[in-house]
Amino acid sequence: MASQFDFLTAINDTKKNLFEDPQSNKDYSPFMVNRGLSYFPDTVFLANEMNRYPNAPKDWQFNFLLNTVTRRKRFSKWVKKDSESNKLQLVMKHYGYSSKRAEEVLGLLTADQLKEIEEKYYCGGK
Numbered sequence: 001m002a003s004q005f006d007f008l009t010a011i012n013d014t015k016k017n018l019f020e021d022p023q024s025n026k027d028y029s030p031f032m033v034n035r036g037l038s039y040f041p042d043t044v045f046l047a048n049e050m051n052r053y054p055n056a057p058k059d060w061q062f063n064f065l066l067n068t069v070t071r072r073k074r075f076s077k078w079v080k081k082d083s084e085s086n087k088l089q090l091v092m093k094h095y096g097y098s099s100k101r102a103e104e105v106l107g108l109l110t111a112d113q114l115k116e117i118e119e120k121y122y123c124g125g126k
Contacts (some may be wrong), residue, residue, distance in 0.1 A: 004032040011037070011065045012074045019059045028058045033065070039076040043069055090117050 002018050007028055010016045018024050030050060037047040046068055050061050084106075091102040091109070094117050109117075 002027045007033050008036045011069050030061050040074050
């Protein structure tokens with residue numbers, strides 16, 4: 001079983017064809033691989049090209065990237081949720097709203113109201 005990071009490592013560095021394993025077709029996520037390649041100026045256009053053909057077979061997409069991306073170690077930090085999304089989750093929980101409705105309401109709440117909601121659901125810890 002290969003992770004998305006294994007596919008990215010193969011494309012960027014090792015140039016090993018992971019599709020020799022039949023399970024790879026199920027494990028390969030074009031979206032995640034393209035997202036991982038989109039962080040770098042020399043691979044962003046190749047990732048975009050693969051986004052233009054979402055119905056292409058997964059092994060074709062992998063082989064295209066494997067053979068066109070130049071060999072280089074590429075490391076990046078993946079974007080993670082910010083504190084704004086934590087506030088959004090609290091508003092959703094407090095009022096029972098959907099994420100879309102909570103986004104609308106989040107802009108209307110004052111800092112004091114948000115602090116009050118945060119204190120209500122504070123569980124301790126870091």
